[in-house]
Amino acid sequence: MILVTGGRGFIGAHTVRALLDLGEGCVLGQRAAGPPPALVTEREVRDGRAVVEPMDCIDLGSVLAAGKRHRVTGIVHLAAAGMGASAPLEELSANAAGLFTVLRAAQEWGVGRVVVASTIGVYAGVPGPALREDAPLPVASPHAIPAGKKIAEVVADVAASSGLDVVTARIGAIWGPLGRPSSPFFAAPRLVHAAAQDIAADGGVAGTVAGTVAGAAAPAYAEDAIDMCYARDCGRALALLQTTATPRHRTYNIGGGRAVANREVAAAIGRAVPGAEPALLCALFPGRSPAAPAVDACLDISRLRQDTGYAPEWDLDRAVTDYVGWLRAGNPR
Template identity: 65%
Template sequence: MILVTGGLGFIGSHTSRALLDMGERCLIGGRTPGRSPDLFEAGDQAVVERMDCTDLDGLLEVGRRHDITGIVHLAAAGLGADAPLDELWANTRALFNVLRAAQEWNVARVVLASSIGVYGGAAASGAYREDVPLPIGSAHLIPAHKKSAEILADAVSASTGLDVVSVRIGAIWGPLGRPASPFFGAPQLVHAAAGGHDLPAPLYAEDAIDMCYARDCGRAIALLQTAAALSHRTYNVGGGRTTTNREVAEAVGRAVPGKAPALADGRRPGTAPAAHLDVGRLRDDTGFEPGYDLDRAAGDYVRWLRAGNPR
């Protein structure tokens, strides 16, 4: 049974769904176990439990009730809602607890969520590769924590033999995601078209970012968890290319004819051309290929929202 912490969250739900589709049994951990997204169905080989990864005793007790063979750690505390030191302390404590539990349970592999944000300030010529040197400093608390978590995970792997893999996740969009993001425009564009309303603020046509549809992201993480062997400790999970707001708006317009949102010309002043995530490692070691191109993703997201789902 594979434990997915944060398994009822945005990326966690899609990862759990992908693991179930692969025939795996899942223990889906979350702080609000009563929430049951439509991604899960009666008969799924899944158990949902209330779980707080900052509580070591409670976490270890879960392993006494279930035979846990792998862990995907996606749970995160704070994300800007808590004071900075409280947020760092909660997420670091949760990381150590998960690693301690993994060692006690003798799991096959732990997959930890990292972020494209760790590349902030790194030198890249069009693509971010996992072996690019990362700057020590970070402009935001989340990539600062993710960098430190990667270092700790690598040290744990080297010193204990525990198989710990970090996944640097790009901009993810799709069902259960936030309706708006400060980092890219796709969620706002889809929500505006599906709801028949204007954008709350102008988006620039040529602003671009590496995007990965949520269902593909979940499957990529599931493949990394279940692969018989992996060659690296760090993997990018993304689309492998940059996508502009213009491309997204055009795809949304095809999904909802006549409702393509209007965009401002050019790129937001002061922004540099975006780099994409090199996903060669992911492809080589798992055989992953995206199942959702831009048109299929936009159509799927629109249908999800028009079925009455708020996000």
């Protein structure tokens, strides 16, 4: 079985779903107790193909306990300290300790592969437009998250040189079912939620769409763009990295392969939710943010395509329609 740390979380749930679709069984390691995510079927739980295990990645004993109950053959390590839940140094310490614990467990179990989550944020300061895995990364980081992921990548490289099969995944801006309704890094989630909330409220698109978006903490500019990857595609990419027989590299980008502007997102929502686009466009600031880079960068996903056969299946229109449908159906987030 594949251990997915943080398996009940956002990206974790989609990774579990993709692994199950590939015929793998999954152990969902999660610090907080609770049921399997909505993407897992009751039958898969009854059949023992998806099992939730209480686990604190900082506690080696709690991680190793899962290996006594299940034959763990691979690990996708996604668990991390809650963003902003503690001081930056404490967050870095907890995440580093969790990674060391997972790698120690991998050694003891003799697992086939460990996939370690990194982020597009490690490329901050790298010139675009296409961000490649072999680009030199600056040592400094503007935020605790990319700083922690750079630490994780160095540790993963050392583990790989010590004989473990470790692959690092630099993940772009992920959005979709079970994700946060608002992100501090890009506007798409709150644009979709704003339109979906109006539908739920009165069956149409009212002025609260604009109010919801305009009232957000971070202004959303029409021309600001970011490499967006739909959560279902992200989960499948991580599952492929875990199960591909012989990856040729140790670091892979996971993204959509292009930068998507907020105005494109608004237009796609308008096609999925007639009447939403004008309100959303009114809520967006014109042009680009003063803090936006001169060139919109995207993740080069050539390695991922070549080594795993991955290609994004959820284009913008299909993804928006799916996400709106998920929210209208009353699903969580």
